[in-house]
Amino acid sequence: MKVLLTAFDPFGGEPVNPAQEAVAAVADSIAGAExxxxxxxxVFGKSIDTVYEAMKRENPDVTFCIGQAGGRVGxxxxxxxxxxxxxxxxxxxxNQPFDxxxxxxxxTAYFTTLPVKAMVAxxxxxxxxxxxxxxxxxxxxxxxxxxxxYHISKEFPDMKGGFMHVPxxxxxxxxRANTPSLSKDDIVKGIEAxxxxxxxxx
Amino acid sequence: MKVLLTAFDPFGGEPVNPAQEAVAAVADSIAGAExxxxxxxxVFGKSIDTVYEAMKRENPDVTFCIGQAGGRVGxxxxxxxxxxxxxxxxxxxxNQPFDxxxxxxxxTAYFTTLPVKAMVAxxxxxxxxxxxxxxxxxxxxxxxxxxxxYHISKEFPDMKGGFMHVPxxxxxxxxRANTPSLSKDDIVKGIEAxxxxxxxxx
Amino acid sequence: MKVLLTAFDPFGGEPVNPAQEAVAAVADSIAGAExxxxxxxxVFGKSIDTVYEAMKRENPDVTFCIGQAGGRVGxxxxxxxxxxxxxxxxxxxxNQPFDxxxxxxxxTAYFTTLPVKAMVAxxxxxxxxxxxxxxxxxxxxxxxxxxxxYHISKEFPDMKGGFMHVPxxxxxxxxRANTPSLSKDDIVKGIEAxxxxxxxxx
Amino acid sequence: MKVLLTAFDPFGGEPVNPAQEAVAAVADSIAGAExxxxxxxxVFGKSIDTVYEAMKRENPDVTFCIGQAGGRVGxxxxxxxxxxxxxxxxxxxxNQPFDxxxxxxxxTAYFTTLPVKAMVAxxxxxxxxxxxxxxxxxxxxxxxxxxxxYHISKEFPDMKGGFMHVPxxxxxxxxRANTPSLSKDDIVKGIEAxxxxxxxxx
Numbered sequence: 001m002k003v004l005l006t007a008f009d010p011f012g013g014e015p016v017n018p019a020q021e022a023v024a025a026v027a028d029s030i031a032g033a034e035x036x037x038x039x040x041x042x043v044f045g046k047s048i049d050t051v052y053e054a055m056k057r058e059n060p061d062v063t064f065c066i067g068q069a070g071g072r073v074g075x076x077x078x079x080x081x082x083x084x085x086x087x088x089x090x091x092x093x094x095n096q097p098f099d100x101x102x103x104x105x106x107x108t109a110y111f112t113t114l115p116v117k118a119m120v121a122x123x124x125x126x127x128x129x130x131x132x133x134x135x136x137x138x139x140x141x142x143x144x145x146x147x148x149x150y151h152i153s154k155e156f157p158d159m160k161g162g163f164m165h166v167p168x169x170x171x172x173x174x175x176r177a178n179t180p181s182l183s184k185d186d187i188v189k190g191i192e193a194x195x196x197x198x199x200x201x202x
Numbered sequence: 203m204k205v206l207l208t209a210f211d212p213f214g215g216e217p218v219n220p221a222q223e224a225v226a227a228v229a230d231s232i233a234g235a236e237x238x239x240x241x242x243x244x245v246f247g248k249s250i251d252t253v254y255e256a257m258k259r260e261n262p263d264v265t266f267c268i269g270q271a272g273g274r275v276g277x278x279x280x281x282x283x284x285x286x287x288x289x290x291x292x293x294x295x296x297n298q299p300f301d302x303x304x305x306x307x308x309x310t311a312y313f314t315t316l317p318v319k320a321m322v323a324x325x326x327x328x329x330x331x332x333x334x335x336x337x338x339x340x341x342x343x344x345x346x347x348x349x350x351x352y353h354i355s356k357e358f359p360d361m362k363g364g365f366m367h368v369p370x371x372x373x374x375x376x377x378r379a380n381t382p383s384l385s386k387d388d389i390v391k392g393i394e395a396x397x398x399x400x401x402x403x404x
Numbered sequence: 405m406k407v408l409l410t411a412f413d414p415f416g417g418e419p420v421n422p423a424q425e426a427v428a429a430v431a432d433s434i435a436g437a438e439x440x441x442x443x444x445x446x447v448f449g450k451s452i453d454t455v456y457e458a459m460k461r462e463n464p465d466v467t468f469c470i471g472q473a474g475g476r477v478g479x480x481x482x483x484x485x486x487x488x489x490x491x492x493x494x495x496x497x498x499n500q501p502f503d504x505x506x507x508x509x510x511x512t513a514y515f516t517t518l519p520v521k522a523m524v525a526x527x528x529x530x531x532x533x534x535x536x537x538x539x540x541x542x543x544x545x546x547x548x549x550x551x552x553x554y555h556i557s558k559e560f561p562d563m564k565g566g567f568m569h570v571p572x573x574x575x576x577x578x579x580r581a582n583t584p585s586l587s588k589d590d591i592v593k594g595i596e597a598x599x600x601x602x603x604x605x606x
Numbered sequence: 607m608k609v610l611l612t613a614f615d616p617f618g619g620e621p622v623n624p625a626q627e628a629v630a631a632v633a634d635s636i637a638g639a640e641x642x643x644x645x646x647x648x649v650f651g652k653s654i655d656t657v658y659e660a661m662k663r664e665n666p667d668v669t670f671c672i673g674q675a676g677g678r679v680g681x682x683x684x685x686x687x688x689x690x691x692x693x694x695x696x697x698x699x700x701n702q703p704f705d706x707x708x709x710x711x712x713x714t715a716y717f718t719t720l721p722v723k724a725m726v727a728x729x730x731x732x733x734x735x736x737x738x739x740x741x742x743x744x745x746x747x748x749x750x751x752x753x754x755x756y757h758i759s760k761e762f763p764d765m766k767g768g769f770m771h772v773p774x775x776x777x778x779x780x781x782r783a784n785t786p787s788l789s790k791d792d793i794v795k796g797i798e799a800x801x802x803x804x805x806x807x808x
Contacts, residue, residue: 073375073382080486082513082538099521109486109513117503124376129383134486135539170388173275174326180275180382181331186372284686284715284740301723311688311715319705336688337741477779477786528780533787574792577679578730584679584786585735590776 001033001202003195004060006051008067008140011042011092018169019066022187030192031199036060042092042140044085048147055151055159062160062198063148064114066191067141069165070172073180074129075190077116078136078163081146082109086138102143103150110149114162115201122197128182128190136163160202164194203235203404205397206262208253210269210342213244213294220371221268224389232394233401238262244294244342246287250349257353257361264362264400265350266316268393269343271367272374275382276331277392279318280338280365283348284311288340304345305352312351316364317403324399330384330392338365362404366396405437405606407599408464410455412471412544415446415496422573423470426591434596435603440464446496446544448489452551459555459563466564466602467552468518470595471545473569474576477584478533479594481520482540482567485550486513490542506547507554514553518566519605526601532586532594540567564606568598607639607808609801610666612657614673614746617648617698624775625672628793636798637805642666648698648746650691654753661757661765668766668804669754670720672797673747675771676778679786680735681796683722684742684769687752688715692744708752716755720768721807728803734788734796742769766808770800 007023010016020039028035038054040047055063069076083106085097116132123130136142145163152161166187173179182190209225212218222241230237240256242249257265271278285308287299318334325332338344347365354363368389375381384392411427414420424443432439442458444451459467473480487510489501520536527534540546549567556565570591577583586594613629616622626645634641644660646653661669675682689712691703722738729736742748751769758767772793779785788796 073380079488080513082484082515084483084515107512108515109484109511111486111488111512127372127385129372129375129381131379134542138538170329170331173331177333178275179331183329183385183388185387186385281690282688282715284717286685286717309714310717311686311713313688313690313714335741336744337739340740477784531776531789533776533779533785535783574733574735577735581737582679583735587733587789587792589791590789 001199002058002060003033003035004038004054004058004063005035006038006040006065008040008042012089014172016169016172018068018166018187021169021184022166022191023066025184025188026191031196033195033199040144044091044095044097044140044143047140047144051144051148052151055156060159061202064195064198065144065148065163067163067165068168070168071179072165072167074131074167075123075194076131076133076165077114077119077194078112078133078145078165079116080109080111080134081136081142081149081163083107083146084138085143091140102146106150110146110153112149112162113160114198118201119194119197122193123190126189126193128186130190133165136165141165166190203401204260204262205235205237205400206240206256206260206265207237208240208242208267210242210244214291216374218371218374220270220368220389223371223386224368224393225268227386227390228393233398235397235401242346246293246297246299246342246345249342249346253346253350254353257358262361263404266397266400267346267350267365269365269367270370272370273381274367274369276333276369277325277396278333278335278367279316279321279396280314280335280347280367281318282311282313282336283338283344283351283365285309285348286340287345290341293342304348308352312348312355314351314364315362316400320403321396321399324395325392328391328395330388332392335367338367343367368392405603406462406464407437407439407602408442408458408462408467409439410442410444410469412444412446416493418576420573420576422472422570422591425573425588426570426595427470429588429592430595435600437599437603444548448495448499448501448544448547451544451548455548455552456555459560464563465606468599468602469548469552469567471567471569472572474572475583476569476571478535478571479527479598480535480537480569481518481523481598482516482537482549482569483520484513484515484538485540485546485553485567487511487550488542489547492543495544506550510554514550514557516553516566517564518602522605523598523601526597527594530593530597532590534594537569540569545569570594607805608664608666609639609641610644610660610664610669611641612644612646612671614646614648618695620778622775622778624674624772624793627775627790628772628797629672631790631794632797637802639801639805646750650697650701650703650746650749653746653750657750657754658757661762666765667808670801670804671750671754671769673769673771674774676774677785678771678773680737680773681729681800682737682739682771683720683725683800684718684739684751684771685722686715686717686740687742687748687755687769689713689752690744691749694745697746708749709756712756716752716759718768719766720804724803724807725800728799729796732795732799734792736796739771742771747771772796
């Protein structure tokens with residue numbers, strides 16, 4: 001079994017992205033599955049293209065994308081991606097789409113095909129806070145999740161796909177008032193637990 | 203240099219107290235200082251008596267107390283303790299004082315004699331979230347901090363004293379919605395950083 | 405122009421529902437549009453049936469549903485409803501579906517056909533906090549919003565439909581720690597502003 | 607009975623101060639007491655001087671000060687003021703004291719002599735969220751509350767004094783994410799309820 005594990009680079013003025021930091025430290029083999037990692041630019045369009053190329057090249061059993069959701073307290077597997085870009089800030093190349101459809105021939109939304117409740121249960125078993133999320137927002141995270149599930153629906157009938165948001169790292173909140181965060185070790189453990197649940201429920 | 207480090211036992215229906223769990227794992231020697239640990243019952247009166255006995259027995263240079271503040275995102279050294287018990291819930295022996303003076307011959311409040319800003323800076327240097335707090339509440343935590351500073355003012359002119367609140371452990375929030383938490387490792391590191399700042403600024 | 409305005413009854417142990425309290429006080433005519441009001445039981449299935457009957461009976465130009473989202477700070481028009489029931493608590497008749505599809509022949513999701521950004525702008529113009537929400541949850545609120553948009557897509561090609569969540573009333577939070585709320589007057593004004601935007605953008 | 611009711615002017619870049627807006631609309635007579643209003647500059651030193659002059663001039667039975675605490679959900683009578691200025695931002699004349707004692711011959715802290723629990727109960731009776739607060743911070747609000755209680759302790763043995771924080775107005779949060787607020791009407795009603803409790807418990 002092969003898992004394509006992707007992580008965004010920093011955006012919104014942050015010096016780091018907890019997804020990228022943690023994914024770099026995730027084990028290369030989890031529960032018998034091979035983990036192939038890709039860093040993804042936080043850019044509308046390019047992010048989907050980058051992962052689509054990796055999906056074709058690697059032909060993984062699972063494409064699992066990780067992104068930052070600053071302000072959340074735990075790891076949150078996403079249940080659904082919607083066909084909508086609507087950006088409150090610019091992406092890393094200055095794009096800021098409003099009310100824009102991602103793929104004209106795509107569905108209004110795609111549900112993830114990953115076992116989000118089993119993932120939450122496994123992350124909690126590992127001693128870390130987690131819950132299912134029902135919105136991935138309307139910025140590049142939802143965009144990529146939607147794009148992955150769109151391409152899976154068109155071309156990769158046997159591949160599973162999904163997305164998980166992770167909180168800020170401690171280092172990102174030292175000068176922010178009252179903002180929750182996790183250590184890199186905790187986020188790494190949470191991602192590995194989520195992948196374990198994905199493998200066990202495949 | 204000797205530091206008396208105290209931690210409360212669990213209260214309010216919690217199975218654990220992050221202060222007790224973390225203090226048990228703190229090193230026995232930090233920055234050259236000897237650390238002597240005492241577990242304190244979460245009980246009005248008894249908590250102060252327990253620590254007062256230890257202060258007399260151990261004659262430490264510093265008495266530093268740790269307690270749980272569920273809902274906070276980081277470690278929070280307390281600046282001030284007030285002469286007031288006012289309990290929203292019962293303590294571990296069923297006491298629930300309202301609007302009660304702690305020591306009739308005590309001051310309205312005592313400022314800590316620990317270097318709270320240096321402690322916050324050192325905890326952040328260790329990569330963990332921290333900020334100075336200006337209220338330790340009106341439950342047993344404030345009660346103990348007040349009692350320690352009262353006894354210091356009366357009998358131990360060379361001793362320094364203070365209190366730090368720590369967030370919930372992850373295991374305490376797994377079934378709570380939207381509540382921040384830290385790992386035991388992070389809380390241990392934060393307490394050790396705080397003690398390092400205390401020793402360095404003595 | 406005719407607007408069918410619906411509001412849920414109380415659920416989850418609350419004595420009141422801010423949606424019901426506020427909708428009862430909304431004007432019967434707004435910006436020239438006639439407002440027809442219906443109270444909806446907080447019950448899976450029955451809620452959709454109740455509103456579907458009203459849609460057939462009243463043949464309104466717009467079906468606009470209001471529900472409670474405890475913990476939110478402002479009024480939040482919903483952008484999307486998803487084909488999923490997943491209940492954390494029982495509804496008012498003891499139903500608690502898990503991972504259940506609402507309509508087998510429905511789309512994965514429907515976007516609202518109401519002008520959510522214009523509604524948010526108008527509510528703010530009226531001096532009240534508002535923002536677009538991208539999740540109506542997976543309880544009866546999302547269920548009803550999904551059902552309304554499903555029936556519109558099947559049978560009412562010219563009708564517009566959507567949903568708005570409103571915060572707790574002050575009276576619901578008097579004994580809750582740190583929970584935001586609005587007055588009934590403010591919620592009424594916010595709903596009337598939202599309807600004004602709907603009429604003006606029709 | 608005469609109540610001196612003070613309110614700060616805007617600070618920290620805000621266009622308005624909810625305290626000032628609401629106090630201007632408070633009735634001139636409440637529960638038989640005459641209300642005399644004073645606007646106070648948000649400046650260390652000058653704020654206390656302004657109110658001290660008014661205390662000498664008006665010789666009120668009660669000096670009751672109102673200030674903004676952005677981020678709080680309800681009205682919060684303050685229990686205690688501490689002898690410490692420590693400013694995170696500059697005041698309206700560019701002062702930013704750190705770790706500074708307010709009055710060298712003052713006590714470490716003063717408890718309010720207003721009936722804070724009765725005030726909270728009365729505000730709730732009026733249908734508005736309220737709770738006792740145990741920290742007024744270390745900016746100009748605490749500074750003024752401390753100064754009022756200091757001068758009362760020195761010169762006005764029969765005068766009562768205290769402070770209440772109020773949340774942001776709606777207009778202050780329209781472009782802030784997830785920040786609670788109240789209408790001016792609600793804040794006015796809350797202040798009037800608090801004064802009613804003060805008069806009734808005199």
